[in-house]
Amino acid sequence: MRLHPKLTEEEAFAWLMEQAKQLGPLQRPEELERTLRPVAQSMAAISAVVLPPEFEPLFP
């Protein structure tokens, strides 16, 4: 999945749902969409941010 140019929430959600199908059995599959929707929102929000190179990953 690309990082930039920015991802839309729907693109991220569709990709996550597609990938989730490959995972095998889940404990509570009925909660999958509700679990992945906010993750898709966060992926979209983060992918919209382009940073200058001095901001390396922070492990505080």
Place this chain on the structure above:
Amino acid sequence: MARSTALPVTELTVTEIARLVAEGEVTPTEFVEAYFARIDEVEPRVQAWCALDRETVRSQAAALTAEAAAGTLRGPLHGVPVGIKDEFHVAGMPTYMATPDGRPQPEDSTAVARLRAAGAIIMGKTHMPIDGRMPPTRNPWNLEHTAGGTSSGSGAAVGARMVPIALGEQTAGSNLRPAAFCGVEGLKPTFGRISKYGCYPFTFSHDHVGIISLTMEDAALVLAALAGPDPRDLASRPEPPPPADLNVATIRPPRIGVVRNVFPERTEPVMREAVDRSAARMRDAGAQVTDVLLPADFELVWHVHRLVGGAERYSFHAGRYAEEPGAPLAIADVAGRLLPASYYLHAQRVRHYLWSTTQDTFLELDALLMAVAPSPAPRGLESTGEASLLVPWSCLGYPAITVNGGLSPEGLPLGLQLVAPPMADYELLRVGAWCEGVLGRLPAPVL
């Protein structure tokens, strides 16, 4: 025994207990018996403890009593009873979060070992939610309400005065929320200030060892005993511990910034009013109180926390699946398993950006002020409440404390949150002590 039951344990602070032991006025054994009496009185209703071993506690107290009688004090917490969240390993006791079968752990976490070295008495382990199952713990201010979480038992144990202080841990909002919901105070220090070795992880870079206390002086005393580098925790900070004494007499009115964006819109009116009312009292007492706006892109912090936390959680907990190939994947692990590495790393870059830019907000301020939670403790035990107002500071690693913001019309505590820049833990505790003097502390709840 008669003297033990007469001790006012619902009023005594750690600082006072340590002084009474050091001066030979009261023995550790007398304190332990007094707190056991309090536990017998209120624990059936509050249900804060998941493991209590009275024989071992009495043995610790007897040894400390003998040492004190001989003129030897192990450290500044000699004879002080402490509660420990289940998440921390305590030698000889179970960590249900790690091993639900209750097998005893072989060694202490660093935080517990340092408490012991300072002379503290490990009273027992306190409840927390485990794998989504809520604990039976109830809020001592209203037994129909949650005590908060995940440090549920630690918040309730201090709130109900079954111990004068307890260890908690905060990954999202788990230390300050139970402290605030239970009407006491708390510190989530700068990330890495207290070693998390032996504290069973939720994540790697969001987990903070925290303190739930009755006063800021107590939190400072315990922080000084716990902080400092630990070779067994690579994320522990190299700086030595801050001073134990807040030197309260020298504290000047602080410069407080009331956060007017991002947080208020996530907060119910009763909490916004508590913030405004408290800020006005601080201003009347001499504080410089100004309105502050956080950077426009600050809201990214919630997205960063979600992605980083999910990936780190799965990285740690994936080991469970090695023991049971083909086992169904927990729904909470799905996102962490799927998230591309590029997204995890980019989220960490955005975290760096926010960590850096948010510090500009503090150029003319000692602390930011906001609510701890959107509302007072919710009714019911099926949830421990909402962590959203605490997440940013867990994600960025800034130190945060909670102090008293009064009571709701229903009689539930309203916790305020104060935040300072990284490594300003000591300065923040001094701000908190000043606020405590202006806003007061809540009394023990009637149980």
